[in-house]
Amino acid sequence: MYGARSYDDLVFKDDLFNIWPDMPDTSVHVTVDVGSPGWEGKVGFVPPYLEECAFSPENRVAVLCGPPIMITMCMKSLAKMGFADEQIVTTLEMRMQCGIGKCGRCNIGSKLVCIDGPVFTKAELNELPEEM
Numbered sequence: 001m002y003g004a005r006s007y008d009d010l011v012f013k014d015d016l017f018n019i020w021p022d023m024p025d026t027s028v029h030v031t032v033d034v035g036s037p038g039w040e041g042k043v044g045f046v047p048p049y050l051e052e053c054a055f056s057p058e059n060r061v062a063v064l065c066g067p068p069i070m071i072t073m074c075m076k077s078l079a080k081m082g083f084a085d086e087q088i089v090t091t092l093e094m095r096m097q098c099g100i101g102k103c104g105r106c107n108i109g110s111k112l113v114c115i116d117g118p119v120f121t122k123a124e125l126n127e128l129p130e131e132m
């Protein structure tokens with residue numbers, strides 16, 4: 001599932017519309033926040049579209065990247081859909097500066113995102129201090 005502000009903001013259009021939909025075991029769901037002339041696809045934000053698609057959590061992992069508010073809202077949607085915290089994965093690389101454990105800018109409690117992550121499950125994030 002992929003969302004962007006508008007059709008013009010979508011990247012990898014050839015892959016999204018011509019290549020990935022024909023790949024085995026792959027379904028592609030694209031939405032834009034604002035429609036435009038010629039766009040006949042979904043219009044709306046990712047979290048409600050995620051719930052509308054109603055993916056089963058069985059044998060699945062959800063990997064989230066994007067703006068923090070979108071990630072937060074998608075985590076809530078996935079929880080409503082029955083995904084366990086261990087099945088939800090995201091990345092915190094936006095907190096990183098040096099990326100090699102030297103500057104200390106990426107610490108969350110006792111963790112350094114650049115060393116201990118930057119990819120964490122929601123279950124792991126739940127163990128970190130509330131600053132998230």
Ligand code: FES
Pocket residue numbers: 095096097098099100101102103104105106107112113114115
């Ligand atoms: S980014 Fe500098 S310590 Fe993690």
